Structure formats: C-alpha cells, structure tokens
Amino acid sequence: MQNRSKLSLILRSRFIPSSPLSLFVVFASLPLPIYFSGLLSGRNNKAASVMRFNSNLASIVEPSISCTTFNILAPIYKRVDSQNQSIRESDYHALWFARNQKILDCLLHERSSVICLQEVWVGNEELVKMYHERLGNAGYTIFQLARTNGRGDGLLTAIHKDYFKLVNYRELLFNDFGDRVAQLLHVKSVIPFPLNGKQDIQQEVLIVNTHLLFPHDSSLSIVRLHQVYKILEYLEAYIKENKLNHMPIILCGDWNGSKRGHVYKFLRSQGFISSYDVAHKYTDSDAHRWVSHRNHRGNICGVDFIWLCNPSNSRKPLRTSWVEAVFSIIKYQLQKASIAEDDAFAFLGANNRSDSLTYPDFCQALQKINLTGIPHGLSFQETKELWVRADLDGNGVFDYEELKKIWNMTMMNQSGNCKESVMGNKKEEGEEEEEAIGLKVNKAVLLPQEAEKGLWPENYSLSDHACLTVQFSPVKMLCS
Numbered sequence: 001m002q003n004r005s006k007l008s009l010i011l012r013s014r015f016i017p018s019s020p021l022s023l024f025v026v027f028a029s030l031p032l033p034i035y036f037s038g039l040l041s042g043r044n045n046k047a048a049s050v051m052r053f054n055s056n057l058a059s060i061v062e063p064s065i066s067c068t069t070f071n072i073l074a075p076i077y078k079r080v081d082s083q084n085q086s087i088r089e090s091d092y093h094a095l096w097f098a099r100n101q102k103i104l105d106c107l108l109h110e111r112s113s114v115i116c117l118q119e120v121w122v123g124n125e126e127l128v129k130m131y132h133e134r135l136g137n138a139g140y141t142i143f144q145l146a147r148t149n150g151r152g153d154g155l156l157t158a159i160h161k162d163y164f165k166l167v168n169y170r171e172l173l174f175n176d177f178g179d180r181v182a183q184l185l186h187v188k189s190v191i192p193f194p195l196n197g198k199q200d201i202q203q204e205v206l207i208v209n210t211h212l213l214f215p216h217d218s219s220l221s222i223v224r225l226h227q228v229y230k231i232l233e234y235l236e237a238y239i240k241e242n243k244l245n246h247m248p249i250i251l252c253g254d255w256n257g258s259k260r261g262h263v264y265k266f267l268r269s270q271g272f273i274s275s276y277d278v279a280h281k282y283t284d285s286d287a288h289r290w291v292s293h294r295n296h297r298g299n300i301c302g303v304d305f306i307w308l309c310n311p312s313n314s315r316k317p318l319r320t321s322w323v324e325a326v327f328s329i330i331k332y333q334l335q336k337a338s339i340a341e342d343d344a345f346a347f348l349g350a351n352n353r354s355d356s357l358t359y360p361d362f363c364q365a366l367q368k369i370n371l372t373g374i375p376h377g378l379s380f381q382e383t384k385e386l387w388v389r390a391d392l393d394g395n396g397v398f399d400y401e402e403l404k405k406i407w408n409m410t411m412m413n414q415s416g417n418c419k420e421s422v423m424g425n426k427k428e429e430g431e432e433e434e435e436a437i438g439l440k441v442n443k444a445v446l447l448p449q450e451a452e453k454g455l456w457p458e459n460y461s462l463s464d465h466a467c468l469t470v471q472f473s474p475v476k477m478l479c480s
Contacts, residue, residue, distance in 0.1 A: 063193040064442065065472040067306055068112040069252040071211065071293070071465035072103050074119040074153040075127075078464075079296070090121070100127060103462055104134045106447070110469060111138070115158040116209035118254045120144070123152040131156060145171050148179040155253075157183050157209045163190055167204065174230060177223050177376045182210035182231055182253075184238075193474065201437060201474065206238070210253040212263065214295075218336070219370040221262055221329050222377055228263055229322055232270060236318060246311035246436030246479050250275075254465065258301040259287035262329055269321040272307040275470045279444035280452075291451050292466040300456045306470045310438035311479050323389050326371070326378070327406050333369040356399040362387055438477040444470040 075096035078089035089096045107115055115135070121127045122144060132142050135158045146154035159166075168186040185207040192200035212227050213220060235249065251272065257263045259274070268284065276282075282289050292304040309315075357365065363383060367373040372383060390398045390406060450457045451466040 063474055065439065065474070066110075066112040066469065067114055067116075067250065067252060067472070068107065068110055068467065068469045069116045069118075069209075069254075069304055069306055070103075070107070070467040071118040071254040071304065071463060072100070072120060073463040073465065074121040075099075076121060076123070076152050077119065090124070096121075096127070097130075099462065100130060104131065106462070106467065108134065108138050110467075111160075112469060113160050113163045114207055115140070115156075116207070116252045117156040117158075118209070118211040119153045120156040121152065122146045122154040122156075123150075141166065143169060143183060143185060145181050145183050147181055148173055148175065151179050155181060155183050155209050155211065157185060157207060159185065159187055159207070161190075164188065164205070165190055172230065172234060174227055176213075176226060177220070178213035180211060180213055180227055182208060184208050184234070186238075203437070203474070204244075204247075206235070206247075206249070208235075208251050208253075210251070212254065212256045214256045215261075218333065219374055219377070222326070222371060224257065224263055225266060225322070225325055225329075226376070228266055229318070232318055246434060246477075248311060248437070248439045249307075249309040250439070251307040252305070254293075254303060255305050256303050258303060259284060262325055262332070265328060266321055266325040267307055269316055269324060270309065270318065271315045272309045273441075275306040275308050275441045275472070276302075276444040276446070276468060278308075278441045279470065288454055290446060291454050291456060292446060292468060294456045294464050296464075300454075304465055304468050306444070306468060308439060308441065308472070311436035311477055319385075323386060326382070326386060327389070329371065330366075330369060331407060333371075337369075356397040358397055359387055362390065362398055434479050436477045436479050438475050439472040440475045442471045442473055444468070 075090035076088055078096075079085055079087070080089050080092065080095065081087040089099070120131065123146070128144070135142055139161050140158035141161055141164075143157045143159075144154060145156075146152075164187040166185065167188050168184075170184045172182040172184065174180045174182075187205050187207060189203040189205070192202040208231060210227075210231060212224050215221065215224060231251070238244075239247070249272075251267070255263055259277075264274075264284075274282075276290065277284075277286065280289070287302065290302050291300040292302045294300045363372065366378060366383060366386075370377070372378045378386070387398075390402060392402045392405065446452050446466045446468055448457050448460045448466060450460075
C-alpha cells in the first residue's frame with residue numbers, strides 16, 4: 001500500500017491480562033443473565049415490555065448474546081425541507097433533541113449488551129452529553145470516536161458494565177478519501193457462563209464498529225475495499241500479536257453497500273456470514289428480501305450488517321481475497337459498459353489489435369475503467385500484484401485463455417474446517433482436533449418491521465436507517 005493509504009493507529013489502552021480461553025468477536029458477546037425485549041421475544045404489543053431472566057431462571061435458559069447496530073443519522077445530515085436541501089435538522093434544536101431522545105428510549109428498552117452507533121453528532125456537546133448521561137446511567141461504558149478532519153459526526157460504542165470489562169481500546173484512522181474511522185474494543189465477560197452444562201467459560205471479545213464510505217460513483221469501489229481490507233489486516237495482526245487462536249469474529253456497522261456489492265462478496269470470501277440472513281435462512285442472492293436504509297437519492301437497500309466468522313484454521317489468505325475482489329470490480333466495470341468476454345481485449349487494448357495485453361497495456365486498461373490515475377485508486381504495487389495474478393503463465397502477456405479464467409473466477413466463501421461439537425462425534429483417523437467456542441445465530445430483527453419485508457414506511461422518522469439487533473448463543477466447536 002502507498003503511504004497515503006496506510007492505516008493510522010492511535011492506541012489508548014487499559015490492559016488487563018487475558019484468560020487462556022479467548023473469543024474474538026467484532027461486535028458483542030454476553031454471559032447470563034440476558035435481557036430480551038419485545039424485538040427478540042415476539043412482536044405482540046402486550047409482550048413488548050422488557051423481560052429479564054434473573055439468576056433463578058438462568059439455569060434453564062440458553063446463554064445468549066445481544067448486539068445492536070444503528071446509524072442514527074446525524075442532525076447535520078438530516079434534510080428537513082425538500083424544497084431547500086441546505087436546511088438541516090441541526091438548525092432546529094427541538095427537532096434533533098426530541099428525535100435523539102426517542103432513539104435513546106428505543107436503545108435502552110432493547111438494552112443490548114453492546115450498542116454500536118454510527119453518525120453520532122460528536123461535534124455537538126449537548127447531544128454528546130445526552131448520550132453519555134443516559135447510557136451511563138443505564139450501566140454502559142461509552143467510547144466515542146470522531147471522523148477525521150472535523151467532519152462533525154463519528155462512532156459511539158457502548159458496553160454494559162454488568163457484562164464486560166475492558167481489556168484494550170484502539171482507534172483506527174483510515175486517513176483516506178471520506179475520513180472514515182473504526183473502533184476496536186477488546187473486552188472480557190464479567191461473569192463466566194456455562195457451556196453444555198460442564199464448564200464455565202469467561203469470554204474475551206473484540207468489538208469493531210465502523211461506517212464505510214458511501215459509493216457516490218464506481219471509482220470509489222477500491223476505496224471501500226481498502227477500508228475493509230485495513231480492518232481485516234489489523235485483526236490478523238492483533239490475533240498474531242496476542243497469540244489468539246480459534247475465535248469467532250463479528251463485524252458490525254453501516255457498510256454502505258448491499259448484498260450485490262463488492263464489499264459483501266469480499267467479506268463472504270473471507271468466511272463471514274450475514275447474521276440477519278442466516279437467522280432468516282436467506283441466500284446470497286436474496287438481496288431484495290430486506291432493506292435497512294433509504295438513502296438521499298430515495299433508493300432503499302440493505303446496508304447494515306452484523307457479520308459473523310466462526311473459528312477456522314482454513315480461511316482463504318486475505319491478500320488472495322483482495323486480488324479476487326479487484327478482478328471482480330474489473331469484470332463488473334466491463335459488464336456495466338456492455339462489454340462481453342469476447343470483446344474485452346478490443347475494449348481494454350484500444351489500439352492494440354492482438355488478443356493479448358502487455359503490462360503497459362494492462363496499466364492503461366485499469367486507468368480506462370477508473371481504477372488507477374485517480375485519487376485513492378490502485379497503487380503501483382497493487383497494479384503490479386494484479387498483473388502477476390493475471391499473467392498466469394508468466395510469459396509477459398495477458399492472453400485470452402488467462403482472461404477466461406479470471407472472467408469465470410468466483411469469490412468462493414471459505415467456511416473453514418470448524419463444525420459444531422456433538423456428543424458421539426468421532427475423529428477421522430489421523431485427524432487432530434481442537435475445541436473452540438463459536439457462536440450460532442438465534443434471532444435477528446430489523447425495526448421498523450416493514451424493513452424485513454423490503455419496504456420503507458413513510459411514517460418512520462427515527463433515522464434513514466433501520467435498527468438491527470441480533471441474538472447469538474455460544475457453541476462448542478471442533479477445529480481441525
């Protein structure tokens with residue numbers, strides 16, 4: 001990566017020695033007792049009050065983890081006059097104050113163990129104080145991070161003191177186009193929870209909260225991939241640095257891209273699953289089944305995710321997924337221009353009439369489809385890496401047979417070699433297995449409810465995003 005795209009890392013740590021058994025989750029994990037609201041326990045209005053399972057009931061209730069992610073739409077971005085787009089909610093104290101009080105009412109009613117918010121108006125002291133006081137009084141420890149260059153909004157992650165204590169906190173500043181950032185919290189569960197009724201496990205968890213750049217045009221696809229790559233690259237380094245093995249990872253936030261996008265495919269190729277889709281038994285092609293955002297253009301789509309990657313020894317190398325993702329963008333750009341596979345060389349090669357491209361031709365082709373020659377495009381090193389991958393036989397040219405292999409390449413998701421442990425499971429001869437703690441998806445809900453049907457209600461005014469809550473439970477897994 002060029003220097004301009006390197007990750008800036010600010011470390012603010014309060015370190016607590018970790019336990020031998022670790023879980024690595026990029027969002028939330030929770031021992032008993034667990035709190036369920038009407039969102040997760042049913043939609044009957046009479047049952048909407050919070051049901052708290054106390055210690056007397058804990059022994060008969062499966063241990064659970066609740067996670068909430070919500071882009072709350074910063075008042076500095078919320079338009080209030082369709083005739084004058086420059087007028088924002090931030091100009092009207094009564095409006096933004098009342099709306100954010102209602103948002104807090106909903107969050108405190110749900111009372112998830114971890115809350116990740118995006119587009120918090122961190123530039124306004126009164127709003128910040130409101131969130132810190134109400135969440136703090138409810139037992140949450142709060143971590144806040146502004147976007148760089150004084151953008152005005154940022155991230156807020158809250159962990160409940162009854163369930164977690166902090167091990168380490170770090171801030172990631174991407175220093176790229178869009179001034180995006182991410183939060184990482186390494187936490188440990190306060191109370192051990194029983195696993196299969198045989199042992200108590202004290203979970204360690206890594207929580208990540210982020211908000212990716214909006215894809216204003218196709219040239220920003222590379223920037224968005226860079227942002228996800230930096231997060232995953234840092235996670236790999238953190239795991240290695242702390243000698244952590246066999247851990248589930250959960251990533252949460254506003255990803256500003258749907259299931260049809262390159263970021264989605266990139267994360268799937270790294271073994272991540274969309275928790276909401278798993279809970280509802282949707283496939284990768286079911287992009288139309290639910291939505292979570294109506295953007296400033298009036299389009300509705302699903303962009304808010306809680307990603308889960310369970311322990312695995314065999315995830316695809318991160319750099320391999322990266323290269324495949326870039327080639328996927330190249331293919332998409334060609335298809336967008338109605339260029340078929342047979343005509344690709346004629347389009348990419350321009351004046352080159354042969355059925356192959358040299359490295360200079362390849363560089364010009366990337367510039368032609370807006371992947372290089374623009375701010376925050378592919379670097380020289382990345383372009384060279386793509387060329388090495390494209391020229392499969394190493395003869396110095398990219399020919400038609402090599403193009404076909406790349407054209408037909410799919411970003412296969414790697415689920416790894418972990419499986420849920422079941423009584424009576426037998427090892428295959430010569431197979432060595434290690435036990436790990438993974439997570440299974442129990443339930444996932446979107447509010448407003450219409451979003452679960454792919455609709456956006458006109459009377460919904462809390463945000464231009466839906467609130468996503470997922471419930472997990474721990475499960476013993478065997479990794480080979």
